[in-house]
Amino acid sequence: MKNPYRTQSIAFAFLFLATLLIVIPVGLIVVIIVQKGLPAINWQFISDIPRQGMRAGGIFPAIVGTVYLVTGAIIFALPIGLLAAIYLSEYSKDNLFTRLIKLAIVNLAGVPSVVYGLFGLALFVVFFKFGASILSGSLTLGIMILPVIITTSREALESVPYSFREVSLSLGASKWQTIRHIVLPNAIPGILTGTILGLGRAAGETAPILFTVAAFYLPQLPNSIFDQAMALPYHLYVISTQVPNVDEKIRYGTAFVLLALVLIMNLVAIIIRYKFRKRKKW
């Protein structure tokens, strides 16, 4: 007769094995990049422009470009995303319009990143004639990260207890006053988490910026939002596939900087969320 407890042990062993199959490679990826990338990092690598056809020198213009792009994306996406989240959590009724908005968010989250690139090219670069520029790239990235910002902000807003709103309203505050002074302050950590996650996502994406902003190589920094810029993820793509004979150290170093940037942002988001959960009294 089959022993159900033996079946259970075998099944659990397989489940554990499957988990290891995911977790170990993740650990390996991080370890490899840190091990091989960290020795390449020095002040010159961070602060110098690429030299000798990107086979020497540093990655400063790419870092600056990514910072500009991410900043632009968040300036565009945060206000729209936050207000949309407020609409969904405070104002929306269960009607067709709300359902359409939710459907739109689901789709924005699912559209392949390269399709965002096409969209940015057609709308911002060609139709609005912004050209390949920081402006086009930031707007494209901004639309792409909207779902992240909206979903997390909305969760944060909705987790503020309903009684808080009732008390505020019963004291004579208007709906907007209640949102502005009661709901928003209590939801700030959650909104911050969403914003930082969005930043991390925007910093790491390559496909949306391929045709909207990214420059193969620029000797000087961009002067205005209508200039092209280099960007870290695109730079990593270029030096690993398009330029032959790049020193391994430079590739790993670039991968390390990009990974560190994205992971630090995620870590900050996780810490904020964790602290907030602990502090929450309701």
Place this chain on the structure above:
Amino acid sequence: MRKTKEFIIEKLIFICGFALILFVALIFIFLLKEGLAVFKTVTPFKFLFGRNWYPISEPAKLGILPLIVGSLLVTLGAALISIPIGVACAVYISEVAHPKIKEILKSGIELLAAIPSVVLGFIGMVTLVPWVKSVFHLPTGLTALSGSIMLAFMAMPTIVSIAEDALYSVPRHYKEGALALGATHWQAIWRVMLPAASSGILAAVMLGIGRVIGETMAVMMITGNAAVIPQSILVPVRTLTATIAAEMGEAVVGSEHYFALFAIGIVLFVISFAINVTADLFLHKRQQ
């Protein structure tokens, strides 16, 4: 005064909600606007089922069947790897793991989700590609198999986290009932929890596959980019996404090639739209 201010703010909030619908509509409209122009020179049937993709030869041959087959092959491979492992990991995290280990595992999965695809592509190039090459004695390691393995990793965070949510939201008394009737923990999971969470798990799988089909950079870096219909999983392939990313830089705005790449974008948009809407239906079915 205050009333006008509030009126304006509330309208602004409403407009921002509307803007989301507008963005999706704009994406679709602009893809159509640029992409449909290609059908002046090639019929939709020939475009979808043409076996040759030579966009810059004279006359251009614009058949995307090799690209569709490439995408399907890589996606199928990734699905075969990531679905069993991903669902098993979700079960482990939600049912078996010690609460402390559970938190660590969940952070590990979040970490994987956060790694930019170009970094994963780079790592795949320097580790996985040489490995595939030497194990199967191939002339190049840039194959559909390498792409499938790498993409499986990119699908797993999606599959694990959504499937775990689905298992977590199964009412407690389902499991307690099974255990009270004398079932072992595993029997309760296999016979009660998994069937109860099935629609959520299905949604998780679909969204994971959606992520794989849309993935661009890693795939472009490690599948070898040969636009021919593959005969096995150990040859280079080219996916729909990689074609757009690799060729749009050289396509002249307004050329046939440019329109064709946008038409590929339409195909991708429609596929991802269908997957996401269906997955969303499954998720909501669970909530009711």
